[in-house]
Amino acid sequence: MKIKEHLSLLGMKVQDRVTLFAGIVTSITFDLYGCIQALVTPRQDSEGKQSESGWYDVSRLKVLGKKPIMEVPDYDSLSISGGEKGPQKKPIPQRYKNSD
Numbered sequence: 001m002k003i004k005e006h007l008s009l010l011g012m013k014v015q016d017r018v019t020l021f022a023g024i025v026t027s028i029t030f031d032l033y034g035c036i037q038a039l040v041t042p043r044q045d046s047e048g049k050q051s052e053s054g055w056y057d058v059s060r061l062k063v064l065g066k067k068p069i070m071e072v073p074d075y076d077s078l079s080i081s082g083g084e085k086g087p088q089k090k091p092i093p094q095r096y097k098n099s100d
Contacts (some may be wrong), residue, residue, distance in 0.1 A: 006036050006058055007075075011068025014061040015042060021054055028058070085092055 007029055015022040023042035041053040
């Protein structure tokens, strides 16, 4: 799987090829059924109102820029419990561990 390639969409300006909806990729999801989707958040309108974001399959997105609008976090150095930098401070709860 090209996880890093998909994560590189974070912060990028994109446009959906089908609906022409445009905005910034603010989240990427990998679901149990093999779908990889991006949450696209549009800019505020001229009155400062925020329109709703939408989830789109990454295969439908056209990247409009060459650089993300902000630096993407280094996920390898973030802990599970809230985004603090540094090593993981809490053990993974038993309910999340593989039961096999």
